[in-house]
Amino acid sequence: MPTPGHLRRERRALVRLREERIRDLGGLMLEMYRRDHFRQDLVVDHCTELTELERRLHELDSLLATTAVGRSMGGAARCVCGAPIIWGSHFCANCGRPVGDAPVVVCSQCDRPLPAEAHFCAHCGSRVEVAESPDTSARPIGEASPDSAEPERQPKHPVDSIER
Incomplete structure (x- = not known):
């Protein structure tokens, strides 16, 4: 499993890429509107790429959440x-x-x-x-202890056990 630092770096890069792709999709839609020529296949390709990026972001968020839980517990x-x-x-x-x-x-x-x-x-x-x-x-x-109910007197020294 990659370290949390690697996961966060990958997540930051994907967020930047996602924002760029959304901006590109918006620009593409605006150009299609201006030219009055709409290409659905091009829009679908861009949207598919965006949903894949979002799926990976969700995956990374889940991995980061599990590592955060593990770290908050300290692993022990x-x-x-x-x-x-x-x-x-x-x-x-x-x-x-x-x-x-x-x-x-x-x-x-x-x-x-x-x-x-x-x-x-x-x-x-x-x-x-x-x-x-x-x-x-x-x-x-x-x-x-079994003998705590009725303590027996045991000699502390072998000489003490000799009867007089």
Whole structure:
């Protein structure tokens, strides 16, 4: 696809040519009237050329409109704050809002977002188990963890687990 600059240049040249052809057609019609000799085939040829120019102008306008829409979107999605969203990201780099329709998968231990193919959490190091059951260690953000309803007391150190 040609660049928008090329499209605009071609459009400007065609507009100038169209104006010139319309002026020529008007002059031709005036001369035919003055001489009282009307040639329909000559008028039809000029009008056909003009309609072809207008068809191409309409085509260029459509192409320019689609490139303008693509440029206004920046070619990429934008956050509510206006910052471009990097493909594959879960959050806006500018304001931190979650982006996308898919829920963000977070670690069950530290609630940090996880990359798509992660096997371990980069923050806390816990293993991420991907399972089909809803009771997984990776869960969408905002969901309560399975053990959050009734927290278990786990020893912080192996020595603490020894009963006295």
